[in-house]
Amino acid sequence: xxxxxxxxxxxxxxxxxxxxxxxxxxxxxxxxxxxxxxxxxxxxxxxxxxxxxxxxxxxxxxxxxxxxxxxxxxxxxxxxxxxxxxxxxxxxxxxxxxxxxxxxxxxxxxxxxxxxxxxxxxxxxxxxxxxxxxxxxxxxxxxxxxxxxxxxxxxxxxxxxxxxxxxxxxxxxxxxxxxxxxxxxxxxxxxxxxxxxxxxxxxxxxxxxxxxxxxxxxxxxxxxxxxxxxxxxxxxxxxxxxxxxx
Numbered sequence: 502x503x504x505x506x507x508x509x510x511x512x513x514x515x516x517x518x519x520x521x522x523x524x525x526x527x528x529x530x531x532x533x534x535x536x537x538x539x540x541x542x543x544x545x546x547x548x549x550x551x552x553x554x555x556x557x558x559x560x561x562x563x564x565x566x567x568x569x570x571x572x573x574x575x576x577x578x579x580x581x582x583x584x585x586x587x588x589x590x591x592x593x594x595x596x597x598x599x600x601x602x603x604x605x606x607x608x609x610x611x612x613x614x615x616x617x618x619x620x621x622x623x624x625x626x627x628x629x630x631x632x633x634x635x636x637x638x639x640x641x642x643x644x645x646x647x648x649x650x651x652x653x654x655x656x657x658x659x660x661x662x663x664x665x666x667x668x669x670x671x672x673x674x675x676x677x678x679x680x681x682x683x684x685x686x687x688x689x690x691x692x693x694x695x696x697x698x699x700x701x702x703x704x705x706x707x708x709x710x711x712x713x714x715x716x717x718x719x720x721x722x723x724x725x726x727x728x729x730x731x732x733x734x735x736x737x738x739x740x741x742x743x744x745x746x747x
Contacts, residue, residue: 527716527742537706537713539747545588545665546572549637551595551617552698552728553676559604561618564594567732571671575736583746587665594618596637597672622661632659640670640703643712650712652705662707671739672701673732675719698731702739716742 528534548571550564568591576586595602598615606613623630635656643650662668675698697719704714716739720731 527714528744531714534714535744538744540706541584541667541704541746543587543665544584544667544669545662546575546586546590546669546671547633548572548589548591548671548673549593549596549616550591550672551598551674552732553604554728556676557605558607559594559613559617560607561594562608563728564618565591567673567728570729571673571732571736574733575671575740578737578740579743582740582743584740584743586669590620590622592620592623592633596634597641597674628659629661632656636660637670637672640712640715641672641701643703643715652710652712654710657705657707657710666707668705668707670701670703670705672699673735674699674701700735700738714743 548568550568551559552564552567553559554563572586572589576589579586593616595616595618598617600615602615603612604615604617605611606617619630623633636652639650639652657668699719700717702714702716703712705711706713718735718738
């Protein structure tokens with residue numbers, strides 16, 4: 502249990518250790534986006550969630566339900582700004598987690614190793630899984646304050662995104678553990694009071710491979726939360742930051 506807890510903490514702290522950019526004004530880091538946005542026509546959304554209510558346990562059905570609720574709100578709010586999602590896919594639950602992390606699936610009563618869920622496309626094709634993991638990790642390490650990021654065309658081609666001109670990627674990772682029972686001791690973890698949720702949103706121009714927009718933020722403390730409200734509120738926050746298309 503001790504080793505498992507350490508891996509969980511490492512996963513969450515790594516995911517939360519991004520540069521805390523001025524997330525309320527991502528336009529500061531993407532000044533060209535107002536000119537790029539009107540070329541966005543056919544959007545594919547890929548998502549990876551790992552939201553835990555309790556240490557050491559995961560409920561896959563809950564994560565899938567939270568994703569579906571997120572997509573409903575996200576799609577509606579995007580439409581209000583003239584962005585239309587053509588395809589939405591929850592690729593995985595825990596793709597960004599440490600591959601040695603294990604959690605108990607509370608529905609099946611079995612211990613699973615990360616990633617805890619992969620859709621049929623990902624699970625059936627090792628090369629697709631490798632490309633997807635590579636993309637997600639490149640985005641996770643991206644610091645918009647320091648450098649622009651371009652994804653290699655070969656990697657994007659492996660994801661079967663022909664027919665789309667733009668890729669949206671959303672990651673939501675977090676732990677809600679009631680009262681900070683994890684015993685976190687690092688300064689960053691202390692700020693989270695033993696719990697927190699990271700919210701990540703990226704836009705990639707598939708023609709150039711460039712990341713043309715990103716939004717990263719976290720909330721900490723205040724557990725227990727209504728996960729539906731938290732996840733859905735960030736569907737609205739993500740869109741609120743976007744300039745409206747013509």
